[in-house]
Amino acid sequence: MTSDLASIIGIEAPTGLLIGGQWSAGRAGRMPVMNPATEDAITEVADASPEDALEAVAVAAEALPRWAARPPRERGECLRRAYELMMQRSEQLARLMVLENGKALRDARGEIAYAAEFFRWYAEEAVRIDGSLSIAPSGANRIMAIRQPVGVSYLITPWNFPAAMATRKIGPALAAGCTVLLKPAKETPLTALAVADVLTEAGVPDGVVNVLPTTKPGPLTEAILADPRVRKLSFTGSTEVGRVLLKQAADHVTNCSMELGGNAPFLVFDDADVDAAVDGAFLAKMRNGGEACTAANRFYVHELVADEFAAKLSARLAALRVGPGLDEGVDLGPLVNADTRDKVAGLVATAAGAGARLLTGGQAPDRVGYFYAPTVLDAVPPGAGILATEIFGPVAPIVRFTSEQDAVALANATEYGLVSYLYSTDLRRCLRVAEALEAGMIGVNRGVVSDPAAPFGGVKQSGLGREGAHDGLLEFTETKYIAVDW
Secondary structure, X not given: OEOOOHHHHOXXXXXXXXXOOEEEOOOOOEEEEEXXXXXXXXXXXXXXOHHXXXXXXXXXXXXXXXXXXXXXXXXXXXXXXXXXXXXXXXXXXXXXXXXXXXXXXHHHHHHHHHHHHHHHHHHHHHHHOXXXXXXXXXXXXXXXXXXXXXXXXXXXXXXXXXXXXXXXXXXXXXXXXXOEEEEOOOOOHHHHHHHHHHHHHOOOOOOOEEEOOOOOHHXXXXXXXXXXXXXXXXXXXXXXXXXXXXXXXXXXXXXXXXXXXXXXXXXXXXXXXXHHHHHHHHHHHHHHHHOOOOOEEEEEEEXXXXXXXXXXXXXXXXXXXXXXXXXXXXXXXXXXXXXXXXXXXXXXXXXXXXXXXXXXOXXXXXXXXXXXXXXXXXOOOOOOHHHOOOOOOOEEEEEEEOOHHHHXXXXXOOOOOOEEEEEOOOHHHHHHHXXXXXXXXXXXXXXXXXXXXXXXXXXXXXXXXXXXXXXXXXXXXXXXXXXXXX
């Protein structure tokens, strides 16, 4: 089942459910996929029902023993071929993503390359599923520990990185020998379906990867997690939804990995290279238009360099070209939907009303599409609401500080702990502050931390477990201890 998107992007774009290797119309009809730049529907895809989900669980459970028994090298070769196919089709996949997500084409191209890299990384990790052998302290027996696939895995991905969040979960799951059900966000199902199509062509057997777009994620997820054959839940999304899913998963004590919300602080000390800090702030704030859990959300800048930093960051953001993501030369596309745009506008208005000084932006352009101008707010009061929530948009609020201790305290004053950034030319300060910051990842004089070879994840209410690196592979395994006496 394909749409006429092929004439626009250059490849066939599946629009059905993928269950057991077959494209299915599903039981719940069809749902529209919207273009955030035009507010028009670009196509429709099948809408999965709980009954479709249980069918997918059954075929994934049936496929599990055969896939788990495949030699690790063979599983890895499937992922390697998927990497190569994604890179061959990178431009077409990037354009497909822009149509449903809205991000600038440059960002989409970068995401496809990043997403494909997870397949390459886990193609290599598939042959490195390690175990251990030791002698019991008493000498009575050997302690053998092996790692086995956790089982049928339910993967829930968000709309902001529709390719990378899918491959970051599918890659390690398949490398470990698990079978999967992927539920993409309703805003961006086309990219997930296209990635699944690549995996099918790469030789992944029927039933190993199943994809279930839906407009009713609650009932569908409830049905899947109520099935005891599902042994793993991997979720990327908001902390609020993550709490609900953890409660549902508790009924069957389902293994959970949670990559949840963030509220990343960006600290600029008085001894920082301000130009380098502005470069890093631009990357940390504007990657994906600010619609990222790793986006810098709060800028704490020492009062001695705050004027220079604010002026230079404002000039950088004011120069960005805003428009439809598919237009070459566009730096910033629309936000994903009207609710997100309205939330961002409300946060800016409230902060300005509380005394923040607007340096640039601060409004939605008068045009069709969910656009919002790049915005910098200076002298934001430390207690402003905009500092306590994920903005998920192109807005940089600046708070001034006077001491290192105050900066760290302000940065840690949140329930979130995903990533923090800091800029200083004093190595001792960098390492001291990095240790003090309550976050799972720290960018030291860097505005980007994501890498397939690095363990990605947070502390506090930003999540459980890690994705990427060898850690991400282990999330899809269980350790079995075998007592042996020879």
